[in-house]
Amino acid sequence: MTRLLGASSLLIALGVAIYAALALLVGARKHRAELLRSGAVAVYAVWALATVATLSMVYALVAHDFSVEYVARVGSRATPLFYTVISLWGALEGSILFWIFVLTSLSALVVYQNRAREGTLIWYTGGVLMLISIFFLILLVGPANPFGLVSPVPADGPGPNPLLQNHPLMAVHPPLLYLGYVGMSVPFAFGIGAVLSGEIDSDGWIRLTRRWLLIAWAFLSAAIVAGMWWSYEVLGWGGYWAWDPVENASFLPWLTATAFLHSVMVQERRGLLKLWNLNLIVATFALTILGTFLTRSGVLSSVHAFSEGPIGRYFLAFIALVLVGSFALVAGNSERLRPTGSLDSAVSRESVFLLNNLFLTAFTVTVLVGTLFPLVAEAIRGVKVSVGEPFFNRMTLPICAALLFLMGVGPALPWRRASRDVLRKQLIPPAIVALAAVMVSFVVGVRSPYGLATFAFGGFALTANLREFVDGAMARRRALGESPVIALGRLVGANRRRYGGYIAHLGVLTLTLGIAASSTFRTEREGTLQKGQTMDVGRFTVRLDDVSYREEPQRGVIAGLVTVLRDGREVGRMEPRMNFYPTSDQPVPTPSVRSRPAGDLYINLQAFSQDGSNATLRVIVEPLVPWIWIGGMIVCLGALVSMGGRKAPAPATVRVRADRTVPTGAATEGAS
Amino acid sequence: MNWRRATLAVAFSAPIIGLLGFGLTRDPKQIDSPLPGKAAPAFSLAVFAPGEGETALAVGDTVRLAGHAGKIVVVNFWASWCLQCRDEHRDLSTAATSYFDRGVRFVGVLYNDQESFGLRWIDEMGGQTYPSVLDPRTRTAIDYGLYGVPETFLISQDGRVAYKHIGPISERLLSYKLDSLLRDGARTP
Secondary structure (H helix, E strand, C coil): CHHHHHHHHHHHHHHHHHHHHHHHHHHHHHCCHHHHHHHHHHHHHHHHHHHHHHHHHHHHHHCCCCCEHHHHHHCCCCCCHHHHHHHHHCCHHHHHHHHHHHHHHHHHHHHHHCCCCCCCHHHHHHHHHHHHHHHHHHHHHCCCCCCCECCCCCCCCCCCCHHHHCCHHHHCHHHHHHHHHHHCHHHHHHHHHHHHHCHHHCCHHHHHHHHHHHHHHHHHHHHHHHHHHHHHHHCCCCCCCCCCHHHHHHHHHHHHHHHHHHHHHHHHHHCCCHHHHHHHHHHHHHHHHHHHHHHHHCCCCCCCCCCCCCHHHHHHHHHHHHHHHHHHHHHHCHHHHCCCCCCCCCCCHHHHHHHHHHHHHHHHHHHHHHHHHHHHHHHHHCCCCCCCHHHHHHHHHHHHHHHHHHHHHHHHCCCCCCCHHHHHHHHHHHHHHHHHHHHHHHHCCCCCHHHHHHHHHHHHHHHHHHHHHHHHHHHHHHHHCCCHHHHHHHHHHHCHHHHHHHHHHHHHHHHHHHHHHHHHCCEEEEEEEECCCEEEECCEEEEEEEEEEEEECCEEEEEEEEEEEECCEEEEEECCEEEECCCCCCCEEECEEEEECCEEEEEEEEEECCCCCEEEEEEEEEECCHHHHHHHHHHHHHHHHHHCCCCCCCCCEEEEECCEEEECCCCCCCCC | CCHHHHHHHHHHHHHHHHHHHHHHCCCCCCCCCCCCCCECCCCEEEEEECCCHHHCCCCCCEEECHHHCCCEEEEEEECCCCHHHHHHHHHHHHHHHHCHHHCEEEEEEECCCCHHHHHHHHHHCCCCCCCEEECHHHHHHHHCCCCCCCEEEEECCCCEEEEEEECCCCHHHHHHHHHHHHHHHHHCC
């Protein structure tokens, strides 16, 4: 019953989506209002049908209906309810189903929000979104049908992939990632819609696009950090990033989207980079689809790979269509995207944005080349080669350092042109902090040039960004007599886009500090301990008290009981485990992490003896790791602040420097 | 629309699409198994599902690879939680009976599963004609370099791994491989 309901909703949704796409695209071209109205209703109907299909699957999972193929593959009676529900996105078919749910929800929201908007932009946009939905619905009706029938009906299933049911972060990371990935379809649809509707030379569409891209970007940022956190908490190696193809796949669109968020300001403010921005939007979307293709087609070997199927060919056809169609459309209309302004000076904020885009693009190309290199090597030389961490680290560290530096220079420079005087005033204090940071990090033992550069440029950027808040608030305080806290709040509130951006910068800096410190000052020891024996790692002493085995409904658990001592005093107990799932040939490591602001103590159970008399522990002391997660949250907070663009009351501008103004109202709202 | 530029843009994306298309024809996990041609790893495992008719063994009996010297042995790794094992089950059972008289012995190895689940599965699937054995701590699976279930190994009369099959195997392929092995065996006594 559930099976039929789900399968038929998907089939009907496909038909309705085809109608919606035709009605919207034809209606927009021929200006037929009744077609457009019915098309809009069809978009809502597709959403409703996709919702029914998704809920049917959730119901089938919870009810352990093993006649449904997907449930038979990922369900199990012993799996706790929580993991049963989230196994909706634990394997290929379910994840595509969830994808279409998110995509149709966003489509319906976009059409509904803008249905009264003048012009045909929104209808073309809706049409493009429906074309994308059609592709995913074809997958769900055909090669990735989750509602297939299993006969005879099995009594029980294997349960989700053990790695996916071992940590609650699995409930957070995938949906965030899908929201980010799928969210990038909306700016893409707006971009193509703008070209098709001829609104490409007006400014309205870019504002809509920017807001949607910002939302998707925030989700993608959160997803990447949550993914790092998950890998840190689950995989047992004490790291959080390994340049795995799938990690790269999520990072690539993030890089191009970040580039867009910066360069779009140059377009809004100075009328430059219009063609470039449109290309960034198309590239971002294409990279999300490429990422999905790479993870689901089995083209590259990865720890994250989904089970394979004929789905790769469909994705390839879709990527080809997206690339060919959108680049042809953009290139064909490029003459209408001529700049309407010009670059006045090499030393200005817009030129820093230009450099920032240059480096972000170089970053994207580097990561893309590294990711696809195994394919290139096999195509040309016929051998299996892959490039690992050393390649990525060596290639991207200089780019990161440059971006950090620009992050400090950008906010300090005014638009159009910076005078020598301004440069001196703006850049000398951060430079002093940078110098101090280098000396301090050298004293505490940083020797690698990139480590020193990171701390130097990090200090530089931190000072430059913080000064924006301090100077702005002080100016308000002097001019309006507000208390410091209120001045700061109003400063941010009056110019949310700009200060949201600076908050995001602070988040990235916090995250960078966490990564730099934890990778530079990491102490790691591995040893086999008899019961009662101790081992010293950094400031800590760990003592193995016991090794025990216990049965839980869905798994067996081997646990080491470890007491943590510091200066001879007991400060805590930890329980690193190995979880054995019946369907997995390998135990799933479950490290125990003790998090404090100063850093983490990370213990992983590597091995144990059968009689429980000893165990091998890997103990890692990693300073400042929690700041990576906190930094990620600050980035999202920045995006959130930046999203609100409510027009503030009448502008009052206070002159503080010869050629710099501190906005107290909405003077630069929507433009900075 | 400027068609010249549009065409250029299309030409630019062609190599990327070509590269991804090439990727689809490759399997990154396909790292050739060193086993075929080498002596099959020995095993000695206890029967938990007896099989049927003339192929049957008593529960608790030990199946030794060495005990089948001179015969062709088909070793199939399976599990009750494995969906693809359902697809090949009928074909394996049929082949096990039809090739018994020609000196081919089938043995199922239960992989990462519980005896009771395995028995219930055999029951649900309408029986299994050949015996299945337990593989404690998946020692044998490790010896055979198992990547996943189902996997099937054909061991020739002289104790070498003649063929390794990943995924569900069909009766047609099985007959083809067994027939050619039997022919070769007849030629070199």
